[in-house]
Amino acid sequence: MKKTLVSALTTALVVGAASTTFAAANPFSDVPADHWAYDAVSQLAADGVIEGYGDTTFRGNQNITRYEMAQMIAKAMAKSDVSAADKALIDKLAAEFSDELNNLGVRVSNLERNADNVKWNGQARYRYWSQRYENEKGSKDKKNTDQLNFRLEPSAQVNNNWHVKARLDAFTNPSKDESSNVVMKRVWAQGDYKNFQVKLGKMPFFSNETAGMLLDDQFSGAQVTFGNKLKATLEAGRWDLDSANKQSALYKAADANDDDAANYQGIMLNGAAGKLYGGAAYRHFNSNVFTHVDGFKKDADEANIWSVGAGYKFDNIWNLFGAYAKNEKAENDATAHNIQLNYKGAQKANKGTWGAYAAYRYMGQNVAFAPTYETFLSAGVNNVKGWEVGTEYVPFANVTAAASYFNGKKLDTDRDAELLFGRVNFWF
Numbered sequence: 196m197k198k199t200l201v202s203a204l205t206t207a208l209v210v211g212a213a214s215t216t217f218a219a220a221n222p223f224s225d226v227p228a229d230h231w232a233y234d235a236v237s238q239l240a241a242d243g244v245i246e247g248y249g250d251t252t253f254r255g256n257q258n259i260t261r262y263e264m265a266q267m268i269a270k271a272m273a274k275s276d277v278s279a280a281d282k283a284l285i286d287k288l289a290a291e292f293s294d295e296l297n298n299l300g301v302r303v304s305n306l307e308r309n310a311d312n313v314k315w316n317g318q319a320r321y322r323y324w325s326q327r328y329e330n331e332k333g334s335k336d337k338k339n340t341d342q343l344n345f346r347l348e349p350s351a352q353v354n355n356n357w358h359v360k361a362r363l364d365a366f367t368n369p370s371k372d373e374s375s376n377v378v379m380k381r382v383w384a385q386g387d388y389k390n391f392q393v394k395l396g397k398m399p400f401f402s403n404e405t406a407g408m409l410l411d412d413q414f415s416g417a418q419v420t421f422g423n424k425l426k427a428t429l430e431a432g433r434w435d436l437d438s439a440n441k442q443s444a445l446y447k448a449a450d451a452n453d454d455d456a457a458n459y460q461g462i463m464l465n466g467a468a469g470k471l472y473g474g475a476a477y478r479h480f481n482s483n484v485f486t487h488v489d490g491f492k493k494d495a496d497e498a499n500i501w502s503v504g505a506g507y508k509f510d511n512i513w514n515l516f517g518a519y520a521k522n523e524k525a526e527n528d529a530t531a532h533n534i535q536l537n538y539k540g541a542q543k544a545n546k547g548t549w550g551a552y553a554a555y556r557y558m559g560q561n562v563a564f565a566p567t568y569e570t571f572l573s574a575g576v577n578n579v580k581g582w583e584v585g586t587e588y589v590p591f592a593n594v595t596a597a598a599s600y601f602n603g604k605k606l607d608t609d610r611d612a613e614l615l616f617g618r619v620n621f622w623f
Contacts (some may be wrong), residue, residue: 216265226259226260226261226264227375227605231314231316232264232288232291232292232545234542234543235284235287235288235544236264236267236268236270236288237542237544238284238544238545239271239281239284239285241544241545241546242278243606244271244274244277244281244285244330244609245267245270245271261292261295262295262298264288264292264295265292265295265296265298267506268285268288268292268296268396269291269296271285271288271321272285272296273290287342290297294355303623304551312351312352313349313350313351313352314349314350314351314490315348315349315350315402315472316347316348316349316350316622316623317345317346317347317348317622317623318344318345318346318620318622318623319343319344319345319346319620319621319623320343320344320345320346320618320619320620320621321341321342321343321344321434321618321619322341322342322344322569322616322617322618323339323340323341323342323616323617323618324338324339324340324341324570324614324615324616325337325338325339325614325615325616326338326339326340326484326506326614327611327612327613327614328605328610328611328612328613329610329611329612330610333346333481335611335613340367341368341369341370342367343366343367343369344364344365344366344367345364345365345367346362346363346364346365347362347363348360348361348362348363349361349363349480353384354382354479356383356386356387356388357384357385357386357387357593358384359382359384359385359396360380360381360382360383360385360398361379361382361383361553361596362379362381362382363377363378363379363380364377364378364380365377365378367384371611379397380397380413381396381397381398381399381413382396382397383395383396383397383398384396387570389498390421390422390423390502391419391420391421391553392419392420392421393417393418393419393420394417394418394419395417396509397411397413397414397415398414398416398418399411399413400412400413400414400430400461401418401420401428401430401461401463401476403463403465403474403476403504407566407567408502408504408520408531408533408558408563408567408568409502409520409531409562409563409564409565409566410478410479410564410565410566411562411565411566411567412434412438412565413438414430414432414434414435415432415433415434415458416430416431416432416433416435416459417430417431417432418430423468424466424468425464425465425466426464426465426466427462427464428461428462428463428464428465429461429462430459430461430463430469431460431461432458432459432462433457433458433459434456434457434459434480435455435456436449436455436456436457436482436484437446437449437450437455438565439538439564439565440560440563440564440565440566440571440577440580442496442562442577443561443564443577443578444488444489444490444560444561445484445485445488445560445561445564448484448488448489451487452483452484452487455482455484456482457480457481457482457484457485457498458480458481458482459478459479459480459481460478460479461476461478462477463475463476463477464476470507470509471505471506471507471509472505472506472507472508473503473504473505473506474503474504475501475502475503475504475506476500476501476502476503477496477499477500477501477502478496478498478499478500478501478502479497479499479500480497480500481496481497482496482497483496485497485498485524488525488561489527490525490526490527490528490560490561491524491525491526491561492524492525492526495524495525495591497524497563498522498524498525498562499522499523499524500520500521500522500523500562501520501521501523502516502518502519502520502521503518503519503520504516504517504519505517505518512538512539513536513537513538514536514537515534515535515536515537516534516535516537517532517533517534518531518532518533519531519532520532520562520563521562522561524563525561526561527559527561527564527607528559528560528561528562528578528606528607528620529559529561529562529565530557530559530562531557531558531559531562532556532557533554533555533556533557533558533567534554534555535552535553535554536552536553536554537550537551538550538551538552539551539554540587541587541589541595542589542590543589543594543595543620543622544591544593545589545592546589546590546591546592547589548588548589549586549587549588549589550586550587551584551585551586551587552583552584552585553583554566554582554583554584555580555581555582555583555601556579556580556581556582556583556601557580557606558571558577558578558579558580558606559578559606560578560606561576568583569599569616569618570583570601570614570616578605578606578607579601579603579604579605579606579612580603580604581601581602581603581604581612582601582602582603583599583600583601583602584599584600585597585598585599585600585616586598586599591623593621594619594620594621594622595618595619595620595622596617596618596619596620597617597618597619597620598615598616598617598618599615599616599617600614600615600616601613601614601616
């Protein structure tokens with residue numbers, strides 16, 4: 196059984212995989228926000244090995260460069276009185292940032308540098324939704340749903356510039372004891388160069404405050420990002436319309452028609468200046484399915500969506516951001532907007548850290564096709580407006596617990612919609 200599983204996962208890697216970014220030695224390139232090094236350095240800072248760099252939460256748009264990361268690692272390597280666990284973290288970081296360390300005069304052996312080119316990250320996650328919504332008779336219906344999810348995110352380095360990424364997911368319905376097959380959700384090759392990045396395969400949509408409100412999903416195609424302080428991203432490919440919110444008009448139309456994948460092109464601009472950050476985007480989808488979607492203009496076989504978003508980091512504790520989007524090809528439920536205030540933030544490597552937020556969301560279903568907010572993933576809770584509050588806490592290292600509450604109304608019927616959401620994650 197173990198040999199079969201290892202063989203299957205290795206085969207997946209051959210096709211292309213990774214969740215850790217490997218970049219060439221470049222003192223001006225950012226360490227991506229999802230890089231495992233942030234958690235490793237946060238753990239070393241929590242253990243008192245290093246002081247960290249500025250905002251040790253490493254959240255928001257304020258990424259640090261590989262050169263700055265190497266400076267912190269060099270300080271950690273100079274410490275002798277560290278635990279075995281911290282020493283293992285330091286060795287792993289030194290292997291990843293060996294080029295930058297060599298530029299600083301810190302020698303790292305080739306054996307260390309090339310060790311463990313294939314890495315595995317992942318999580319086990321439990322989620323629970325308790326939904327209340329007003330029916331046609333004015334009384335409230337109740338529906339409870341729960342889900343278990345096991346996710347693997349392997350990574351494999353090809354050379355100094357190229358690596359591959361993947362994500363595999365499996366789901367279980369605990370109430371029915373039903374399980375899904377393991378699904379390859381994402382797989383792509385990525386090349387990182389100075390002020391330039393290219394991705395090829397099945398990858399996530401470019402993510403920022405705007406995209407999270409509209410499309411927390413993946414598409415098959417190509418993505419190119421270039422620039423330094425102001426970055427431009429171009430995307431093109433195909434998007435599976437069955438990935439839309441499961442209760443939306445778009446999903447229902449895709450489910451009833453054969454052409455359930457849309458051609459897609461998008462362009463995004465993003466940048467930051469001090470504590471202020473923001474961006475704008477235009478996305479175009481084309482499919483015959485759109486002609487069958489309730490709320491779209493007559494005979495419209497496309498969706499043309501423009502969006503803007505901006506945020507401000509007051510300090511290391513408070514962060515305010517908002518976004519607005521509109522689909523020019525829809526007549527009803529064609530706009531979405533969101534404003535959210537964050538307080539602190541849970542750092543999964545650091546026990547006892549926590550965060551909270553308050554938000555107002557207006558989510559028109561004909562523009563917010565697949566939003567990132569987990570309170571909108573439950574059946575019936577879509578095409579709504581209302582308030583949401585939530586919190587997240589780290590009871591143990593690499594274990595996070597979160598809870599959210601939404602209270603609002605359906606946009607099409609003006610009936611009440613209410614939802615309580617809970618989640619526990621085990622990270623590895």
